[in-house]
Amino acid sequence: MPNTEDFFKYITEGYTFKGEYIPVGAAMLDGETITGAHVKIPLKTMNRHGLIAGATGTGKTKSLQVLAENLSDRGVPVLLMDIKGDLSGLAEPSPGHPKIDERHEKIGLPFEAKKFPVEILTLSEQNGVRLRATVSEFGPVLLSRILDLSDVQTGIVAVIFQYCDDNKLPILDLKDFKKILQYATDEGKEAFEKSYGRISTASTGAILRKVVELEQQGADLFFGETSFEVNDLQRIDENGRGYINIIRLTDIQDRPKLFSTFMLSLLAEIYSTFPEQGDSDRPELVIFIDEAHLIFSEASKALLDQIESIVKLIRSKGVGLYFVTQNPTDVPEDVLGQLGLKVQHALRAFTANDRKAIKMTAQNYPDSDYYDTTEVLTSLGIGEALVSALDEKGRPTPLAATMMRAPMSRMDVLTDSELKNLLSESSLVKKYNETIDRESAYELLNEKIAKADAEEAKAKAKKEQEELDRTSSRSTSRSRSQYQRMNPVVKVLTSATFIRSVFGILTKVMKK
Template sequence: MSKKEQFVAAIQKSYRTDKPVIHLGSAILDGEIIGEARVNLPLRMMNRHGLVAGATGSGKTRTLQVLAEQLSAAGVPVFMSDIKGDLSGIAQPGQTNAALQERSQALGTVFEPKGYPVELYSLSGNKGAQMRATILEFGPILLSKIFELNDTQSGVLAILFKYADDKELPMVDLNDLKKVLNFLSEGPGAAEIKADYGSISTSTAGTILRKIVALEQQGVGTIFGEKSFDITDLINRVDGQGVISLLNISDVQDKPALFSTFMLSLLAELYTKLPEAGDLDKPKLVFFLDEAHLLFKDAPKAFLDQIEQVVRLIRSKGVGIFFCTQMAQDVPVSVLSQLGNRVQHVLRAFTPQDADALKQTVKTYPRSEFYAIDQILTTLGIGQALITVLNEKGIPTEVAATHLLPPNSVMGPMVQADYDNHVRQSDVYLKYKDPIDPESAYEMLTKRMEAQAQVEAKAQEEVAEVKKEKEEKGMFTDALNSPLAKQIGREVVRGVFGMLFGKKTTSTRKKSGGLFGF
C-alpha cells in the first residue's frame, strides 16, 4: 500500500461516522488535496469546545463562517462576535466565481449559494438590537475587569454589591452604582457599614467613580440597564435552521475589556439559567469568542477562575465554546486543556518569540506518521488548517492538514442599506429598542436620604425653637436682674407705696396737729 493509500485509509478511519457531522474540508498530503480524505467534526462533539487559531490573514474568520453555516443548517443556534463588522453577509447567498468553483472541485463538492437566518446585535445600540445587562447581573468580578480595578478597589466594589443585596437595593444601571457608592462613602451609609462591612476611603471611592464616568463618556453606558437581554433569545430557530446571532462590535472594538467581558457575562448567564442536558446528539448552542486573547489580557485571578469554571461546567448544559485567537498560548493552560477540537491555521516564525510559540504549539498535537508538524504549520496556505478533533467516542483524530470548504454565504458585510433594513425588520430589535427605568437603588436611596433630611430638618427646627425660647427667657431674666431694672423697680415700688400711704400720712398729720395743740 502506497503512502497516499495509507494516508487516505487513516483519515477515513479516524473521521468516518454515520452520525451528523460538520464537514470541514479534505486532507492534504505532500501538497495534494485528496477529495476522498474528508475531514469531519461530529456534531455531538461540538460541546467539547474548541480552538481556532492562526496568524492574521490566514482565514480564521471564514473558518468561523463555515462552522456557523453548517451548525445553522443542522438546526443548532450560534452566537458570534463580529469584530470588524464583516460577518453580516452570512444572511445573504454568496456569488459563485471561478476561484470558488475551483476550490469546490478540488474538494469534490458543489458550491451552493445560500443565506442563513441572522439576528444583529450591538452594545451601543447603533449596529443592531441593543444588548443590555443589569449591574447586578454583571457582578463585581466582571465589573472590576471592565473598570480595570486593582484588588483594593475590587474589594470595595464587592462591598457595594453585598450591601445592595443585604438591603434589597436592585442595582440596574450606572446611576444606581454611583448612588450606592456615594451613599456608603460620603453619605449617611458611611457610618452604617463601618462595623459590618468596613469603611470606604474617599480616595478609593473617587477612583471607582472616575472609572464609571469615563465609561459613560465613551457612550457605552447604555449596556447597563433594562430591558435586560433575555439569554433564551440566542436559542432560536427559523424553518428548522438555527439562528446565527451576530454581536457587531465594530464601533466599540477599541474597548476590548468591555465587549470581551460582556460576552463572558452572557456565557455565565447561560450556565446559570440553562438546565442540565447531559450528552446530546447536537448542542443547544455554540458560542464563538473571537479575539479571545483580549478576554485574558491583564485578567485578575478571580476573573480567570470564573472563565475556567464556566468552560468546564457549561458542556453539561449543552453549550459548546470555541475560542478564536492568533496563538494557542493566548489561552490559559487551564482553559486550553479543555478544548478538544483544534483548527490551527498557519503560524509565522519571524521572531524568536514566534519560534518559541511554534515549538509549544507542536507539543500540543498528537504524533503524526505523515507530517512534520513544525514544518506543516509554517507552510499552510490561506484557507488551510491543521486539524485534530474528538471523534464520536471522544478520542483525538488523526492530525490532518486540511483544505477548508468555502462559505456558501457572502464573505463580507451586507451593504449598509440592506443592513439597516434587516435591523429595522427584526422583532428582537423592537423588543430591546426602548430602555426601561424601573425603581431601583438610585430612587430608593434618594427617597431614603430625602426622608432622613426632612427628619433632620424638623429636628433642627425643634432645637432652634427650644433655643429661641431659652434665649428669650434668658434675655427677660437678665433684664430683670440688671442695675437699671433694679433701679426702675425701686422707683416703681416707691411710687406705688407713696400712692398708697402718702395721702394717709398727711391726713394723719392733720389729725395729730389737734392733739398736740398746734
C-alpha cells in the same frame, strides 16, 4: 513517499461517524488535495470547545463562517463576536465565483449558495439589538473580579450589595452603584457602621476610580435595563435552522475591559440559566469569540481564573466555545488544554520568536506519519488548515492538512440598506431597544437623602424656634423681676401721696 491509497483509507476510516457531522473540506497530501477524503467534525463533540488560529489573511474568518453556517443548517443556534465587522454577510447568499467552483470540485463536495437566519446584536450605540445586564445580576463576586479589586475592597462590595438587598434598593446601573458607595461613607455612614461595620473612605474611593475606568470604556451603555435573556440566543427559525446571532464589536477593539466584562457576564449567565445537558448528540449553542486575545490580554488573574472555570464547566450545559485568534499562544495554556477541535491555518516565521511559537504550536497536534507538522504550518496556503477534532468517543481524529470548503453565504458585509431591512424585521429589536430607567438605588437614595435633609432642616428650625422662645421667655421674666424689685418703692410712694392727700384735706378742715 506516502502511498495515496493508504492515506485515503487512513482519512476516511478516521473520519467515519455514526451520528451527524459537518464536512469542512478534503485532506491534502504533499500539497495536493485528495478528492473525496473528507475531513468531518462530529456534531456530538462540538460542545468540547475549539480553536481557530492562523496569521492574518490565511482564512480564519471563512473557517468560522463555514462552521456557523453548517451548525445553523443542522438546527444549532450560534453566537458570533464580529470584531472586524465582516460576518454580517451571513444574512445574504454567496454570489458565487469560478474559484469557488474549482475549489469544491477538488474537495468533492457540491457548492450551494444560501443565506441564513441572522440577528444583529450590539453592546454600543451601533445599530442592532441592545445587550444589557444589571449590576445586581453580576453580583458582588463577579463585579469585584471585573474591577480587579483587593480582598478588602471585595468585602466592601459584598457589604454594599447586602445593604441594598436588606433595604430593597435595586442596583441596576453604574450610577446606582456609585451612589450607594458615596452614601456609605457620607450621608449613610452612621447607619452602615451600626449594622455592617466601618467602611473606609480610602477603599470606596479606590473602588469608585475602578468604576470610572470601566465607564470610560462604555460600560454605562451595557449596565442597565432591559436585561438580555440568554434564552433568546437559542431561537430556531420556521425552517428548523438555528439563528446566527452576530454581536457587532467593531468599535470595541480599544476597550478590552468592556469586552472581557461582557463575555464573562454572558458565559456566567448561560452557565447559571441553561439546564444540564449531559452527553447529548448535539450542542445547544456554539459561541465563536473572534480576536480572542482581547479577552485575555487585559484580564486580571482573578478574571482569568473565572474564565478558565467557566470554560471547564460550561460544556456540561451543551455549550461549545471556539476561540479565534492569530496564534494559539494568545490563549492561556489551561484554556488551550480544554479545546477539542483545532483548525490551524498557516503561521509565518518572520522572527526567532515566530519560529519558537511555531514549534510550540506543532506540539499541540497528534503525531502523524504523513506530515512534518512544523513544516506544514508554514507552507499552508489561503483557505488551507491543519485540522484535528475529537471523534464520537472523544478520541483525537487523524491529523489532516485540509483544503477548507467555501462559505455558502456572502463573504462580505451587508450594505446599510440591507442592515436596516434586517433590523426592521427583528422581533428582538422591539423587545430590547427601549431604554428603561426605573426607580432604583440612585433615585431611592436621593429621595432618602432629601427626606433626611428635610427632616434635619425641620429639626434645626424647631430647635431655633425653641431657642428663640427660651430667649423671649427669659426676657419676659427679667422684665417681671425688675418690676417686682421696683414694686415696694412704688408702694411707699403711693402710700405717701395718699397720706399727704388725706392730711392735706384734714388740715384744710381743721383750719376752717
